[in-house]
Amino acid sequence: MINSTPSVQMFKFSLKLFYFKSRIQQNGNAALYLECYISGFGSGGDRKRHPLNLDWPAKKINLEKGILLPRHKDDLDVNDYHMIISDVKAKINEIAIRFRLQNRVLTNDMIIREILYYxxxxxxxxxxxxxxxxxxxxxxxxxxxxxxxxxxxxxxxxxxxxxxxxxxxxxxxxxxxxxxxxxxxxxxxxxxxxxxxxxxxxxxxxxxxxxxxxxxxDFPNPYKEEESVYLRKEEVIRLINQLDDKALCAADYQVLKAFLFCCFTGFRISDLYNSEYSWMVSENFLKFMMVKNQARKPRVLTIPLIPIAKKFISSNSGKFFELPTTQEYNRTLKQLMKLAKIDKQISSHAARHTFGHLFMKFGGNLLTLQKILGHAKIETTLKYAHLDDDDNLDLVLKINDEFEDVGKLKNMA
Missing domain, CATH: 1.10.150 (DNA polymerase; domain 1)
Incomplete structure (x- = not known):
């Protein structure tokens, strides 16, 4: 059977030592290059001078033979320079051979990239x-x-x-x-x-x-979803009370306030680190481009800023918080949980789940929560609701409360 795949035109290339005679430095040195010429690109071919990041006296460069001459007797550098030049030549030759064997077009721009990845x-x-x-x-x-x-x-x-x-x-x-x-x-x-x-x-x-x-x-890497961790109302209150702990250092205090801020806004950790006063479009709203998927699908969020959340903001201008690295942030959270006697494995993302739980517990709805959290799919938002049987009962009892004063019902056993 005849292979119908068209083959790439075989290229030829040459390498030689080069320097610009018009660019000789005041001390007589010239910057060294390897001139690479690749055929198969029209009448002029593809010619480029690749810098070697080496200087040598111009009078001691033999371009015809492609060698450097000793600057003086017992010049030890000349051999080292030849080794460096030979090494770069070998790399380019290896790249050219690999491309030729793979029947691929080679350009000087590709050589630059392949040397980078060599x-x-x-x-x-x-x-x-x-x-x-x-x-x-x-x-x-x-x-x-x-x-x-x-x-x-x-x-x-x-x-x-x-x-x-x-x-x-x-x-x-x-x-x-x-x-x-x-x-x-x-x-x-x-x-x-x-x-x-x-x-x-x-x-x-x-x-x-x-x-x-x-x-x-092919090593298997199935996604195993962990059970989401969040804080209940009484646990959030315990953390708020930790703000009065005089033993907290300034950095710990910042982390605690930032975490609580996220509990009442639903912020992602990536957005928290970028948060600043320019995001406040009014006293009650923040508007910003979320960091997640910013390169692929940029998305602007407008979210409510309730009074309790504003209390945790650390500064009056610029960045909302001065925070350590995310690793140190999470380590500090674990220490803060111990101080508050909260026996849960809490990370920065738990604040976002806590917001989802509180929002739904006190009468929120999934569509609004989806919008605040910036989720593309409602299925993702469902994972943040965290309503247990008691929460469901409390919500349903609100229906009961609305009908308690109906006269007919009062007279019924």
Whole structure:
């Protein structure tokens, strides 16, 4: 059977040492480049000079032979410079061979990118660091995603900083998961870490033709939803009373007020860290673009700001709160829960669930809650309602209260 897939025109390329004779510095040195010419791009081809970030006396550069001459007797630097130049040449040659074998077009712009990823074609950590920066710079991921991926990278550095793509099989993935669980990382966070790794393995294969063992790529990572944690009214009151605790340091006090603010607004932690006075469109409303999905689907929220929530705002201008890192924020919350004698595993997101519970308990409705929380789907909002049997009874009794004064009913047994 004849293969109907059209082949890419075979390219040829050449490399040579280069410097600009018109740009010789006052001290006689010239910046060194590797000139790369790739054929197959019209009459002029694709020619580019790649900077080596090296200087050498122009009179001691032999362009015809492509070598540097010693500046003086026993010049030790000349061999080191030749090694650096040879190393870059070898990298470019390897890139060209790989593209040719894969029947792919090669351009100088591609060479620049592939050199950037050269070391990361083996190292998972290096690859994730570079891809993370590149995707954020090009607006493909939001700032919060950018931060979250850094947390995954840091966990990999702690686990196995020198891990290469070729060793990431199902055993490696299982060991990484075991490592995270052993450190007490929450199940949802473990899922996120594994998801980040698998997403970057996919990118390594699809965009850069890097080999990854298939069983590592196929390692199962089903989402296991944890039972949401929230605070009841009496527990929120206990936290409010902690504001009078003289033992709290300034940082702990800020975290406590910020958490309580979220309990009465439904703020996400990412929006909390960005919150500022410019968001106040009136005494009773905040208007802002939420951080989540900002790069893909930007969305502006307008939410009520009730008087009790305003009491927790720490400043009269600028940022609402001066807060530590999110990791330190969550560590502080655990300490605050102990002080308030609240035996629950509370994280920053619990405040959002607490708001959902309080809102529904005191007569709110799901559609309004969905709008305040900024959910795209009502099914997501359902997870924030948290009404138990007693709450349901209290709400239904309100119907009873509305009809208690009807005369006919008063006379009925």
């Amino acid at each position: 070391d990361s074609s083996k190292s998972l950590v290096a690859f994730m660091q570079l891809v993370r920066k590149d995707r954020f710079k090009n607006g493909l991921i939001a700032r919060q995603t950018y931060k979250n991926i850094l947390s995954t990278i840091n966990s990999l550095i702690e686990f196995r900083p020198l891990a290469t793509f070729s060793e990431i099989d199902k055993t490696w993935m299982a060991q990484y998961k075991k490592f995270l669980l052993g450190k007490g990382v929450a199940i949802n966070t473990v899922w996120t870490r594994m998801k980040d790794v698998k997403a970057h393995l996919d990118m390594a294969i699809e965009q850069h033709n890097i080999y990854v063992p298939k069983d590592g790529l």
